[in-house]
Amino acid sequence: MSTYQYWQVKFEHPDEDEEELKAVIQGLFNYYEAEYGVRRLTSQVRDYYRLIGKQAPNHKRVQRLMHEMGLKCTKYNRRVRKYDSSKGPNGKKGKNKLNRRFMSDRKYQKMVCDITELKAGNGKKVYLEIIKDLATKQVLTWAIGQHTVFCK
Structure with missing residues (x-):
């Protein structure tokens, strides 16, 4: 029961760090015109966080958030024939x-x-x-x- 209540509270009050990271990812994704995938965008996000002096997020976290937001690199989505x-x-x-x-x-x-x-x-x-x-x-x-x- 405690796990259920934990996740209910978590969904009602999203983490501020998570919302900030989502905004950073969305901004960088739009800046690079959807040509950066998870790997290159993670590198850019980590560089940004080092600049402002915060702990850089894990690549798995960036990938999960990009998947949740529906952000996908359009440059390599199709096999080039x-x-x-x-x-x-x-x-x-x-x-x-x-x-x-x-x-x-x-x-x-x-x-x-x-x-x-x-x-x-x-x-x-x-x-x-x-x-x-x-x-x-x-x-x-x-x-x-x-x-x-x-x-x-």
């Missing part, structure tokens, strides 16, 4: 048909394709696809799109 043009639909690499013989004396005999992944201003991925003739070294055509469909 890079496009690899050498992989086919089943994930295997294509055969090397040029065998490093890039020179050609006839037009349109050897053409190569390059796909470059770029990041647009709005944060989305954009693909630049180019087809080049190796004999004349001219870019025959190019396209920009949100999907890689040109060089398939």
